[in-house]
Amino acid sequence: MKLTLQTDIALRILITLAQEPERIRSVDDIAAHFKLSKNHLMKTAQQLAKHGYIKAIRGRSGGIKLAQDSASIIIGNVVRDIEPDMKLAECFQSGPKGRQCALLPNCKLKGLLGHALVQFLDVLDNKTLADIA
Amino acid sequence: MKLTLQTDIALRILITLAQEPERIRSVDDIAAHFKLSKNHLMKTAQQLAKHGYIKAIRGRSGGIKLAQDSASIIIGNVVRDIEPDMKLAECFQSGPKGRQCALLPNCKLKGLLGHALVQFLDVLDNKTLADIA
Numbered sequence: 001m002k003l004t005l006q007t008d009i010a011l012r013i014l015i016t017l018a019q020e021p022e023r024i025r026s027v028d029d030i031a032a033h034f035k036l037s038k039n040h041l042m043k044t045a046q047q048l049a050k051h052g053y054i055k056a057i058r059g060r061s062g063g064i065k066l067a068q069d070s071a072s073i074i075i076g077n078v079v080r081d082i083e084p085d086m087k088l089a090e091c092f093q094s095g096p097k098g099r100q101c102a103l104l105p106n107c108k109l110k111g112l113l114g115h116a117l118v119q120f121l122d123v124l125d126n127k128t129l130a131d132i133a
Numbered sequence: 134m135k136l137t138l139q140t141d142i143a144l145r146i147l148i149t150l151a152q153e154p155e156r157i158r159s160v161d162d163i164a165a166h167f168k169l170s171k172n173h174l175m176k177t178a179q180q181l182a183k184h185g186y187i188k189a190i191r192g193r194s195g196g197i198k199l200a201q202d203s204a205s206i207i208i209g210n211v212v213r214d215i216e217p218d219m220k221l222a223e224c225f226q227s228g229p230k231g232r233q234c235a236l237l238p239n240c241k242l243k244g245l246l247g248h249a250l251v252q253f254l255d256v257l258d259n260k261t262l263a264d265i266a
Contacts, residue, residue, distance in 0.1 A: 001212075001219055003134055003246075008222040011242055012234070033235050075245065079134075086134055089141040101145070102166050108265040109144055112208065113136075116256035123249035132241040 003083060009036060009044045010082040011075070014053060018070040018133030026063040044082070051081045070133055076125035088113045136216060142169060142177045143215040144208070147186060151203040151266035159196040177215070184214045203266055209258035221246045 016030055017023075027045055031038040045064055048054045055067040066073075080086070087093050091101050091110045101107065149163055150156075160178055164171040178197055181187045188200040199206075213219070220226050224234050224243045234240065 001134060001136055001216055001221070002225075003221050005223070011222075012236060015236060015240075015242060035233060035235075083134055088134070088136050089144075090138070092135075100168060102168075103145060103148060107148075109148060109208075112257065112260055112265055116253045119256050120249045120253040123252050124245065127245055132245055 007082045015133045017066045024063040071130035073129035076121045140215045148266045157196040203262035206262035209254045
């Protein structure tokens with residue numbers, strides 16, 4: 001069980017920007033800082049911008065910066081927005097694939113895993129970017 | 134974020150066996166029940182046997198059955214034993230790869246994710262196979 005690299009990178013970008021909220025950072029600069037591929041970082045930055053966490057500043061000294069106060073960015077929401085799939089097991093999927101397990105519809109495992117996931121996210125919902133940056 | 138198919142299958146095997154604890158089930162039979170590959174199921178059954186949750190019965194009417202009372206099998210332990218990787222982000226890995234993030238050693242995200250994982254497993258530690266089968 002792990003978060004995708006995309007979510008890992010998203011959180012690192014946000015922490016980096018929150019440490020100096022007024023500074024515009026280039027994607028190149030952040031990629032070099034973390035020794036990550038610029039391509040990977042750019043895609044993740046686009047996701048963060050799409051969800052309103054950061055904004056792009058155009059021009060010669062352009063780059064990215066936070067679009068919100070770091071105290072208003074809830075970590076649980078970032079994980080929900082960026083993580084492509086929080087479906088812990090096959091039965092969490094919608095459509096025919098999710099309905100094919102022979103234990104459904106009376107499976108108590110699905111409810112148990114769902115409860116564990118709620119507790120996981122609850123911890124992250126109680127922290128903002130300002131708390132961890 | 135999802136569990137591996139191996140853990141999903143392991144839990145399904147255990148639930149199936151717990152529903153009729155005295156019955157010896159063939160791997161073929163369980164694979165057909167869940168419409169899963171026999172190969173996948175066999176590998177997972179070997180892992181479950183290695184960790185002492187089930188045992189193989191040899192012979193013509195052989196198969197697998199629980200090796201413990203279902204009330205003594207804690208779901209959190211099964212997930213820890215079968216899930217190959219609970220390292221939520223790169224920084225959870227040991228070795229050079231885990232130490233390369235520029236935010237370390239003073240990163241509060243690692244502690245936060247670790248706390249969320251503890252809460253996740255805590256829910257699963259409070260349920261036995263008997264509770265969910």
